[in-house]
Amino acid sequence: MKSLLPNFSFRFKLLLAMMFVVVGATGATLYVTQARMQVAYQRLFAERFTGQIAVFNSMQEARLATITAKCLELTQSVRIKAALEAAKESGDSQSLYQTTFDELNLRDAIVQVARQRRPLPDMALIRYLDAQGHEVPPPVVAFGGAVRMSKERVKSQLAEVSKVLAEGPLQQIGYLAMLDHGNRIRSVERLRGQEKQAELMEVIVTKIFDREDNLLGALVIGIPFANNTERNLSDYSRIKSGIWSDNMLYTTSLAPADAVEINTKMREMMETQRIKVEGTFDVRVGSEPHQVFFQRMNRESNFPATYQVSIYSMAEATQNQQDLESLIIRFGSMLLAGALLISVLLSNGFSAPIREMVTATSEIQKGNFNVRVTVRSKDEVGQLAKSFNEMTAELALKEKYRAVLDMVADKEVAHQMVHGAMALGGEKREISVLFCDIRGFTAHTQGMDPAEVIKMLNEHMTALTKVVYEHNGVVDKFVGDLVMAIFGAPKSYGNDAYNATRCAVRMIEERNKLNETSQHKITVGIGIATGEAVAGCMGSADRLNYTVLGARVNLASRLCSVAGRMEVVIDGATKEKVGEPLDVETVQDLTLKGFSQAVKAYKVIGVRAQKEEL
């Protein structure tokens, strides 16, 4: 995640994730729904088509049952066979056709009485063919029917029929165009004007065999293909349909323009693919998508394949699909908006406390330990804020301790102790020790208000402590009016003796300056000694003081007490260590308490500033 979205805020990442999830889920739903619906509709149409075909087939069968049965019976009649033989021998077909019509009339009379069906005129074309497929012409045209066909058309139709005689089942059904070849409709546009003529003829061919099973000929009965069937079918299923025969679509339920579209597509389909029995394809008619199913009607027949074609409008399906899609998209948008809102709220719940904590942290960095963050919740973020506050409080307390430590102990010492650099038990170091006390303090403070004394001392000590710090010294302790400072412990700055001497001179100057403004005129004396001493934390197990011990410390104290008002007295070691920048005036050797020999001492007149100091 980090590498993918490196520079985005958490809130933005959350938004992105939410959007991804919602958009992805919506898209997937859309896709699945679309696919499912398409499959469902296809199945629905296929089922409808199967039903339609079944109805069509049974209607067809019922419609043709009488006539096909009649044909079979007729072609097995001895009279017809005898008449056909006689007609072939003599060319006189009178008895052949006469017998046929007698029998058909008889039959039809029965049908008419029994079932109230229409009589003979439906049978428009009645012809016999001989074994070679040649027409056995009727003696009078009226016998043969074919009222709506020219002689040439009849001939060409019979030529088509004769092709199926050679093989195939006893009875075959075919569909042939009724129009003459001359004005044969090739494009369905012309169908508009000549719609009534664009009819199919349903042809029933029944072969005739003699008693030795030799082909004698065939009976051909052609009936104009009842458009009723198609119309009934359309009424029944409210689906448009048609018949595809001889490379052309015959339909009455389709609008001519639509028929042209489907005709074109169907022809394409037939030319490009080897369709045997059935098939389906999609076609766009006008603006509406349609699905077309087709199935062969005359399977057991040598006639050209004829297909029942059903055209289903997908408009409703598409509309439904679009409705569903828009519904899904609307839901998706609402979800997206909701998700974005929730993620904004969530990320606010995260980022507001976090930003507050970031601010607080930088405050702490600056030293402000009083900042607190608001605890808004009890969740992880809330816990974090709570522990942040606790941590800040802890830090503040520690800082307080540190401040107190700094005050009660020397800053440098405190620092060293805190950082563990202070060796317990002490160490031998080369140091300079400075003692500074107030001359005539007891006399001066006699009868003074103690608070006033403290105030005076505080003013005095504050000023002097500041000077000590300026010269890298450590205030060891205050004892009454006395300040003890150490240079070179716990840490040496190299020129500790010089620092100590400069510090002393500056202390005198500082006191003089103070005396000009302060109501208490105070004079001090200062002693400095340099040499080896033990430095360390000393005291009881639970109360320690950092200090230095040694003869040099005592010496510094003694030198302090011999120093005059506003005088600085140093020992020989100090003088040697400071060296050249020091102007001193030799004091007579001092015999000091605790020192067996006389001690050389010098009174400091001035200390020139060292080069680096300037």
Next chain:
Amino acid sequence: MKHAILHSLSRVVRSLPQWVGVVAVWSGLMVSAQAQTATVEGMVTLPKPKTTAVPNDRYGLKTGQVAPAPAAVAVVYLEGHFAAATNAVTTNRVQMAQKGFQFTQVVLPVQKGTYVEFPNLDEDYHNVFSYSKTKRFDLGRYRKDEKPAAVLFDQPGLVKLYCEIHEHMRANVLVLDTPYFVTTTAEGAFKLPNLPPGKYVLKAWVDEKDVRSQPVELKAGETLKVEFKGP
């Protein structure tokens, strides 16, 4: 009718002396004719018999009920112009019966102007009809005890016979313009006696598609041997 007969009888009685002379001359002629006639005999090679068509089940006939189809035979006849005297009708009424659900003959040769009866000898209906151009007729359905009218065949030619009820039943009536004809035996042997001498064409009808012919010269008192070989 009666009157006409009486009238002619009286005429015969009146002209009796004349008649005696005529009869004497005629009988003399007959005797000389006997001596002067020719005979043709020989064989017609018949095609091998086809398997007989099995009768259709739909008539409810059992195989045992149906007699075997009659043997195929040929008709041999002499074609030519004959004197009126010799052209007289010998038999003007013949029968073609139906028995055992078969016509009794495959072919029945008759001279032009012959009446043919079609008696039904079976315990069932028959319906003999023909759509042939030579003679178109339909006897309708009739039983054993019914007697349909005899059919006059007054034009030469072939008449194919059918039974409207039994498809397997087939026969032919060969109407000939000659008094000289004979049906061969099942083996194809024939003998045609009492023929007038002269040049003629002798024909053998085997079936409708197979009519063989041969020119012959007949001499009085002689017997001509003729072989009709198959195609």
